[in-house]
Amino acid sequence: MSNLQYFRPTTVDDASALLGTPNSRTRAIAGGSSLVFDASINADILVDLSQLGLDQIERHDGQLHVGAMTNMQTLVETGYALPENDPLRLLCLAAHDMAAVGLRQRITIGGAIATADSASPIVTALLALNAEVLLFTPNGKDKRKTVALAGLLGYQAQVLKAGVLILGVIVPAISEASVMRYAKVARTPADYPIVCAASVCEMGKELIQTLRVAVGGVAEMPVALNQLGIELAKKPLSHLDTALASALAELNPPSNWLGSGDYRRDMAGVLVKRNLS
Ligand SMILES: Cc1cc2nc3c(=O)[nH]c(=O)nc-3n(C[C@H](O)[C@H](O)[C@H](O)COP(=O)(O)OP(=O)(O)OC[C@H]3O[C@@H](n4cnc5c(N)ncnc54)[C@H](O)[C@@H]3O)c2cc1C
Known part of the structure; x- marks a missing residue:
């Protein structure tokens, strides 16, 4: 922590220039919440982004x-x-x-x-x-x-x-006819998700017009199930089970103390269906 310099610039150009300071270990600070876990900080220069007007x-x-x-x-x-x-x-x-x-x-x-x-x-x-x-x-x-x-x-x-x-x-602009949903499974209702899913679905009279689904907790990063949206476009919702089964089969979710890979894949299916019901 010795010789740690702290800056609070007011323009993006200045912030960027400070973060690009040659031969220095620099770090941007936004909410700063990850510092709680980082006792060493591992930086010579901290650049606080709070005065850049980026909160609109x-x-x-x-x-x-x-x-x-x-x-x-x-x-x-x-x-x-x-x-x-x-x-x-x-x-x-x-x-x-x-x-x-x-x-x-x-x-x-x-x-x-x-x-x-x-x-x-x-x-x-x-x-x-x-x-x-x-x-x-x-x-x-x-x-x-x-x-x-x-x-x-x-x-x-x-x-x-x-x-x-x-x-x-x-x-991007999204049709006003779209319905957007989010669901999760977690150890308690207030806890961080084990698996979560979000969807943006525009339904026509009987057919799905457009669909985008993303799932968290089934890979290293959250993933968009793009193929599911492509397969279900202009199809009735009754095709969901088959298309979803093949989309989920492509996933290889990690297993850990919060849930096995199979559990995560199953829960992803449950949440996507819940969002689209
Ligand atoms: C009790 C507790 C629980 C937590 N649980 C989780 C958890 O379950 N999952 C999880 O992922 N994290 C968790 N965190 C860590 C932390 O809260 C998250 O990583 C959070 O998303 C960081 O957001 P922040 O705005 O505070 O970023 P900061 O901590 O300020 O910055 C985090 C990193 O992002 C970079 N950064 C931030 N903003 C920008 C920007 N605009 N441009 C470029 N780089 C930028 C910073 O340089 C830094 O390296 C937890 C923290 C605490 C204190």
């Missing part, structure tokens, strides 16, 4: 923009009273499952993406919403660029270095 939630042309510094409790409070066809409502349900209220006030959406674990509810919901991540890349041709969240997952450590910052997430 805005809507533009049907898209939802959520700044990287938006915390989980803000998502809970903003989305709580919204209808089931609003992406903020889905983010509210998932954010609620991230932690108890005290920690929800610290955990930011940027930090949750940077440190996503297997069963992250908020990352699972963002995958179902087909979200993109807005990055600040100081050495890129365009300093601001968007990448698909699904493409970033698993590569955060490689991407988020040398001054690269998550600025926020963008949820």
Whole structure:
């Protein structure tokens, strides 16, 4: 901890430049909640992102923009009273499952993406919403660029270095006819999920128009079941069981003290069906 320097810049350019300081071990601090587990910190320079104005939630042309510094409790409070066809409502349900209220006030959406674990509810919901991540890349041709969240997952450590910052997430416009659901299994109702699932489904009169399903707790990172959506498009819901069985057969969930791989696969099926019923 000796010679640890702390900065609180007010512009993204300054924050990025500090994080890219040559020959230094730098670390961005968002909610700071992961520091609790990191007694060594392993950094010479801490860069606090709290003054960058990245805590806005805005809507533009049907898209939802959520700044990287938006915390989980803000998502809970903003989305709580919204209808089931609003992406903020889905983010509210998932954010609620991230932690108890005290920690929800610290955990930011940027930090949750940077440190996503297997069963992250908020990352699972963002995958179902087909979200993109807005990055600040100081050495890129365009300093601001968007990448698909699904493409970033698993590569955060490689991407988020040398001054690269998550600025926020963008949820694309989604039909108002869509119903968005989230469900989980956990040791207790208030606990972090063992398995969770989120879905965005637009039903026509009798046929599914579009469907996106994501599941957490069945792989190293939450996964989108893209093939399931492709197979069920323009089909009646009665085809769900068969399509879901083949999608789940592709998974190879890990086993640990919280549940075996078979249990996780079975629960993923139960939750997806519950969301679509
Ligand atoms: C009691 C407790 C329980 C926890 N349980 C879990 C759990 O079950 N699962 C889990 O995954 N985590 C858990 N955590 C760890 C922590 O809460 C999460 O990792 C959280 O998502 C971090 O969010 P944060 O905003 O606090 O990020 P920070 O702790 O501030 O940062 C985390 C990392 O992300 C990077 N980062 C943050 N924001 C950005 C950004 N905008 N751009 C680029 N990089 C960024 C930081 O540099 C840092 O390396 C727990 C923590 C506590 C205290």
